[in-house]
Amino acid sequence: MRVTTGRGISLFTLMLAACSAPTPIARPQRPFILEPLRPVVTQPITPVVPTSPPADTSNAARVRDATLASSKALDHITSLVDKVGPRMSGSEASPRAVAWAVAKMKELGFSNVHTEPVKESHWVRGIETGEVVSPSSHQIALTALGGTVGTSERGVSAEVVEVESLEALAALPDTAVKGKIVFFHVVMDKTRDGSGYGHSVGVRFAGPSAAAKKGAALALVRTVGTGDDRAPHTGAMKYADGVAKIPAAAVSVADAELIHRLLAEGPVKMHVVLTPRELAPVDGANVVGDIPGSGSSGEIVVLGAHLDSWDLGMGALDDGAGCGIVLEAGRQIAVFAAKPKRTVRVVLFANEEYGGAGAKAYAKAHESELAKHYAAIEADLGDGRVYEVTIRASAEASRALVDYGMLLFPLGAFVGDKDADGGSDVGPLRNAGVPILELRQDATRYFDVHHSANDVLEKVMKGDLDQATAAYAAIAYALADRDGELGRIPEPGRKGSH
C-alpha cells in the first residue's frame, strides 16, 4: 500500500505556470479528453516560473495516444489468468508464472529477457472453517491470514471479545482476554486514494500478536476490504518476537457484521479450525526484460509490478493488472518509431505478497548499478484510472512534474503535491536514493476484491485499465527520453512505507 508523507511542495503552482507559458515546441493535436476538466485552483497562488523551458514531450504524448487507441493490457492479464491462474509465492504455479512472463516478454519484443533468483517463502493454507455455536448457529466465512500458525485439528472453541482497535485491546485487562477469541472489528473506509487500507491494515498485521500478549487463544479480524459480501480477504500478518504465536483469520464483511450484531445482544461463542503450514522456502525468480534506449548512458527507467498473487482469487487485479500495465507500456514503447534515450526495464517481481524477497533481491543484484537507475515506477493498485502523478527526487528535479502534468492533462490526471512513496517493490530502490514517480490510481473499487476470491478477470474494467496504461507508457517514455538528471533522493527523505 502506498502512503505519502506530504512534503507539500506546491507543484500545482509549477504546473499552472508551465501550462500558461508559451511553448516553443510543436505539440501533437490534443487527443480526446476522457473526463470533464476540473478546476485545479480555487484560491490565489504565488506563481513560480520554472527557470528552464518545458521539455519536449511530444513523442511521449504520441505514445500515450497510441496506447489509448491500441492497448493490449487486458489481453496480457487474460493470458496470465487463463494460462497460469493464481500464483502464490512458493506454489507449483510460481515457476509456471515465471515461464509465462519470460515467454510473454520475448513475444512482445523485449530484449535481455532473463530471470534473477529469489528465495520465495512458502506458506500453504489448509483447512479453514468457522462457526458461531452460541447463542445461535451460523457458518462463518473466514480465511487464514498469510503466515499464521494453525489451530489443533480439533480447533479452538472460545468466547469472542470484540475490540475496535489495538488501543481498545490494550485498555482491556488481561483477564478479559485470556483464553478467548479476540475479534478486531475495524471498518475500512472506501476512498479514491486507498488510504482506508493504510488505516486498517495495521490491525491485520499486528493484531494477532497484540492479542497473544494478553493471553488470547485466537485472533479474528474483520476483512480489510470494502466489499459487503461473504468473501473474506486474506493478507500478510507478522508475529512479534518473543510473543506466543496464535492462529489468525479474516472474517468476511457480512459475517463480521453478523458477529458484531450478536455481540451487541450478549455473549457469543465460536469454533474455528485452521490448518495452514509454513514450508521450506523454494527457488523462485524475478523476471526482467529491457526495451533498449538509443543513448549510451546505460541509464535505466524501471517499470515494476509483481507476478505473484494470493491464492483465493485469480490475481487479475492484484497484481495481474499491474503486470498488464507495465508489459503493455513496454510494448508500446518498443513498437514506437523513435527510441527514447534511456532503456526502459520491465521487472515482474516475485514474492511481493508474502515476504518481499523479490524487491530485496533485485536491489541487491543491481547494487553496483543503482546509480544508473534513473527512476522507478511501480503499478500495484489494480486497474483504476490514474488521477495524479507525484515524484520523489532531488528538489530541482521535482520540476520535471511540470512537463509530466501537461502530458497527463488530456487523460484527466493532474500533478500532486505529496512525495511519491512508490510501493513495496520499488521501496528498496527508493531507500537507496533512486528517484520514484508514482501514478496514483483510483482505488475506489480495488479494495472491494483484492486478496479475495472476487479478484477475477470480470472485475477488470478495460476503459480504466487502458487510461492507466497510457499514463504509465507516456511517463515511462518521457522519463527515458528526458534531458538532464533527476539526481538522487536526498538523505534524509528516502524512507517510505516499505
Ligand SMILES: [Zn+2]
Ligand atoms: Zn499487489
